[in-house]
Amino acid sequence: xxxxxxxxxxxxxxxxxxxxxxxxxxxxxxxxxxxxxxxxxxxxxxxxxxxxxxxxxxxxxxxxxxxxxxxxxxxxxxxxxxxxxxxxxxxxxxxxxxxxxxxxxxxxxxxxxxxxxxxxxxxxxxxxxxxxxxxxxxxxxxxxxxxxxxxxxxxxxxxxxxxxxxxxxxxxxxxxxxxxxxxxxxxxxxxxxxxxxxxxxxxxxxxxxxxxxxxxxxxxxxxxxxxxxxxxxxxxxxxxxxxxxxxxxxxxxxxxxxxxxxxxxxxxxxxxxxxxxxxxxxxxxxxxxxxxxxxxxxxxxxxxxxxxx
Amino acid sequence: xxxxxxxxxxxxxxxxxxxxxxxxxxxxxxxxxxxxxxxxxxxxxxxxxxxxxxxxxxxxxxxxxxxxxxxxxxxxxxxxxxxxxxxxxxxxxxxxxxxxxxxxxxxxxxxxxxxxxxxxxxxxxxxxxxxxxxxxxxxxxxxxxxxxxxxxxxxxxxxxxxxxxxxxxxxxxxxxxxx
Numbered sequence: 001x002x003x004x005x006x007x008x009x010x011x012x013x014x015x016x017x018x019x020x021x022x023x024x025x026x027x028x029x030x031x032x033x034x035x036x037x038x039x040x041x042x043x044x045x046x047x048x049x050x051x052x053x054x055x056x057x058x059x060x061x062x063x064x065x066x067x068x069x070x071x072x073x074x075x076x077x078x079x080x081x082x083x084x085x086x087x088x089x090x091x092x093x094x095x096x097x098x099x100x101x102x103x104x105x106x107x108x109x110x111x112x113x114x115x116x117x118x119x120x121x122x123x124x125x126x127x128x129x130x131x132x133x134x135x136x137x138x139x140x141x142x143x144x145x146x147x148x149x150x151x152x153x154x155x156x157x158x159x160x161x162x163x164x165x166x167x168x169x170x171x172x173x174x175x176x177x178x179x180x181x182x183x184x185x186x187x188x189x190x191x192x193x194x195x196x197x198x199x200x201x202x203x204x205x206x207x208x209x210x211x212x213x214x215x216x217x218x219x220x221x222x223x224x225x226x227x228x229x230x231x232x233x234x235x236x237x238x239x240x241x242x243x244x245x246x247x248x249x250x251x252x253x254x255x256x257x258x259x260x261x262x263x264x265x266x267x268x269x270x271x272x273x274x275x276x277x278x279x280x281x282x283x284x285x286x287x288x289x290x291x292x293x294x295x296x297x298x299x300x301x302x303x304x305x306x307x308x309x
Numbered sequence: 310x311x312x313x314x315x316x317x318x319x320x321x322x323x324x325x326x327x328x329x330x331x332x333x334x335x336x337x338x339x340x341x342x343x344x345x346x347x348x349x350x351x352x353x354x355x356x357x358x359x360x361x362x363x364x365x366x367x368x369x370x371x372x373x374x375x376x377x378x379x380x381x382x383x384x385x386x387x388x389x390x391x392x393x394x395x396x397x398x399x400x401x402x403x404x405x406x407x408x409x410x411x412x413x414x415x416x417x418x419x420x421x422x423x424x425x426x427x428x429x430x431x432x433x434x435x436x437x438x439x440x441x442x443x444x445x446x447x448x449x450x451x452x453x454x455x456x457x458x459x460x461x462x463x464x465x466x467x468x469x470x471x472x473x474x475x476x477x478x479x480x481x482x483x484x485x486x487x488x
Contacts, residue, residue, distance in 0.1 A: 003391045029377065029394040038430040041380035071380075301380075305391040 004302050008127040010116045011136035012177035020181060024146055026298035027291070034070060034293055044073040047304050049105045050098050053130070054080040057109055059265050059289065060130050060140070064107050067296035073304075076103060091115065092122050099125055104307050105300070108132075126303045134168045134229065140264050141174035143295040145182060147288045148219055151260055156183035161213045163189045163245060164223030164272055167196050168230070171264045172223060176202050189213040190223075190245055193234040210245050214252075219260040222247060222272045242271050249276040258282050265289070311487045315443075315470065316460060318481040324459040325354075328440060329361040331457050332409065333368070341435070342407045343372040347424050348379075348395040351412035353474045354442050358411065374399035376410075381423040404432035409457075413472040415441040418453035443470050443483065 004019050033041055049068050053061055061077075068075045078098065089097075095106060105126040108116055113135035120127045131137040145155050152158060160179055166172045166188045179186050180203055187205045188195060195206055207213040214220060225241065235241050247261070261273065261283040269275045278285060316324070336342040339362070346355025352375045362368045379394040410424055421439060428434065442459040448466065462485070464470060469486045473479075 002393050026394060029379075029396070032397055033380065033430075036430050037432075040430075042426065043380040043382075043385050046386075302391060305386055307386060 004306065007303070007306055008116070008120045008129075009138050009299055009303060010120060010127065010129045012138045012141050012174045012181065013136065015138075015181070017181050020142070020145070020178065023142055023295065023298050023302065024149065026302060027146055027294040030070075030297040030301070031291070031294040034290075034297075040070050040072060042072045043301060044068070044071040044304055047071075047105065047307070048074040048076065048101075048103045049107060049300070050076040050078060050103045051130075052078045052080075052095065052098070052106055052108045054108070054110045054115075055131065057130070059292070060109065060137075063289070063292040064128075064130060064139075064296050067293050067300055068107075070293070071297055071300060071304075073105075073300070076101070091119065095119060095123050095125075099123055105304060126307055128299065128303065131170055133170065134173075135170050136174045136177075137170040137264075138174050138178075139292070139296055139299060140171050141178040142299070143288055143292045144171075144175055144221065144262060144264070145178050146291050146295055147262065147284050148184075148260070150287065150291065151284055152218060155179065158184045158219060159187070159217045160184050160219045160221060161187045161189055161207065161217040162221045162223065163210065163213065163247070165194045165225050165230075165234075166190055166199065166223070167194045167234075168226040169223050171221075175221060176204055180204075187213055187216065191235045191241065210247070211251065214247070214255055214259060217259055219262060220247065221262045221264070223264065224266060224268055224272060238271060246270075246272055246274070247277050248274040249280065252277055252280070252282065260284055262288060312471075312484045314482060315462065315485045316483040318475075321442075321459075321481045321483065324442070325357050325361060326365075328442075328457055328459060329358050329366060332358065332440070333362065333366055335438075336407065336409075339368050339371050341405075342409065343374060343401060343403060344409050344411060345374045345376050345399065345403075345424075345428070347410060347412045347420060348375055348377040348397070350414070350472060351410075353472075353477060354413050354440075355411040357474075358440075372401050372406075374401065376424060376427055378420060378423040378427050381427040383419060383423065399431055402432045403428065403434045405435050406432075408434040408437045409440055410437060411440045413441070414443045414445060414470050415439070415453070415455055415458075416445045416448055416470075418449045418451035421453050422451050442472060445470060 107128045107130050109130040113133035115132045116129035162172050187207045189207045263285045346352035359373045375398045377395045377397040379392050438456040440457040441455045444458040444461045445464050471484045473482050475481050
């Protein structure tokens, strides 16, 4: 205990259970800090962090940046669309140029799966994966589990269903790893075309019927249809998708108990969930966003403390 | 590794009562004063003093808080281990209050320095005092001195002062350990 088993956060796959507990306990303290009137601590005043985003992001980028600033780190922001990447520079060159400016840690989002792992082998800095293609998005999974723990007391033994585009979702994969590691039961639900073929090898069951899935679960994590990643047509129309896999208030109220509704954002209101569900008491969507800052502070703090002077 | 008893349970009790009386002398009814125990070990001293003041000296109400200084320490990344945090519990504002910071052992003064920084997150206190059960003389790295001290000790650098409490370790006793 008291130290992470890894030097980078590349994916939940590389963590063990006590890493997750350590991150959660540390995040508990940071959650108290960010609810003070002065929300800043000076821990990382000698650390510089570069946020390198090769793909669009609002929530994750803001959340990381806020977490870094609340820890008093110096922050460099870089988005690929306004950079020399457009002029043909390679990833390693780009990052090494940034590291020459004495950067200790890199937070990276990249459209290619495994980009973070590749980078961690070639550059001398601590890497945090902020989403690599359809592969992993570890901080999102951590904050999702942290939010479940906060609402239901524990993650172990809970039934969680992930609904939507499982095939293209890094949130789904990281969540499955994280939930299974903590002893939760996981099912996925969505159009057959959007469920990966070998999903059962992860110890996850497939449920095609949304009502049955919701009746079984304690928590439903609703994913967005990743239109930007859909190269072919996976289902006839958005309207038909909504009819089969969208959650509305009527469906939610017809269940015999109150399940918890989660969504990693951005929400397509009226597609995967209706507005009255997103804004209902059962929804913890905004808690997830708040917890995101605390979780990212914890991850950055714990990884930074492993960087040797 | 040798160890000798620095203070026995009876001596600790007498010292705590004396410290409580000194606080009482300066702060009377504790209306504008708050006590803050520094985590993890200062909270035991703070809790004991609060108990004595409330039960034996019939002070009506005392605001007691616990302050974790982990994220404010100046040795982040300088040691081998990750610094692990404990809980901060301060349910009041220190704005315009007299604050008494309480810790068990004053050694280099760096913890108190961190505590003073951490305290700023909870408002601007009117004044800050320091109470410490054991004051290790001649080992300060910073110009920090206690306003109230239990016992002054001349310990050399490879010695360690260990304070044990009944509620935590089963017995009130303070050891001087030679490493």
